[in-house]
Every structure is written in C-alpha cells, then in structure tokens.
Amino acid sequence: MVKYKVWIENEKCISDAVCAHLCPDVFEMNEEYKATIVPQYRVNDNPTEGIVPEELKDCVEQAAAACPVQIIHVEPVEE
Ligand code: SF4
Numbered sequence: 389m390v391k392y393k394v395w396i397e398n399e400k401c402i403s404d405a406v407c408a409h410l411c412p413d414v415f416e417m418n419e420e421y422k423a424t425i426v427p428q429y430r431v432n433d434n435p436t437e438g439i440v441p442e443e444l445k446d447c448v449e450q451a452a453a454a455c456p457v458q459i460i461h462v463e464p465v466e467e
Contacts (some may be wrong), residue, residue: 405421
C-alpha cells in the first residue's frame with residue numbers, strides 16, 4: 389500500500405496558514421504560528437515530518453502547490 393511522506397521546512401514558513409486552511413486533516417499551526425503536521429500523522433513525534441494515507445494525498449499536494457514559499461514536500465513511500 390502506498391503512503392506518503394510529507395515534510396515541512398518549517399523554519400522557512402511565512403505563517404500564512406494556507407496549508408492548514410486547504411488541508412486541515414494534515415497541517416496545523418503551532419504556538420509560534422509555523423506550520424506543522426497534526427500529531428496523528430507525525431513520525432517519531434517530529435512535528436515537521438509525517439506519513440499520511442493515500443486518501444490524503446490530493447489535499448497534501450494541493451497545499452504543497454499553494455504554499456507561497458514551496459517548503460512542503462511530498463513523496464510516496466512503500467509500506
Ligand atoms: S502554506 Fe507554506 S508558508 Fe504558509 S503556513 Fe503552510 S508551510 Fe507555512
């Protein structure tokens with residue numbers, strides 16, 4: 389089954405919340421108003437890296453495409 393690795397270069401986040409708006413199942417804003425992965429999909433409790441199921445691929449890719457500084461990355465992983 390294909391899942392998707394998602395990671396955010398969150399130190400470069402400009403805090404416009406576009407990703408959290410387009411794909412709230414995967415992205416949220418932290419206390420410093422930087423984008424993070426929601427706890428449910430984090431890898432090793434890392435707030436900037438996650439693994440999401442295939443049904444969330446489209447919304448993640450939409451968010452990645454819409455991010456004005458292009459710091460959201462998505463790639464398939466085999467499980
Ligand atoms: S869309 Fe990009 S810049 Fe905007 S909050 Fe998300 S990661 Fe940060």
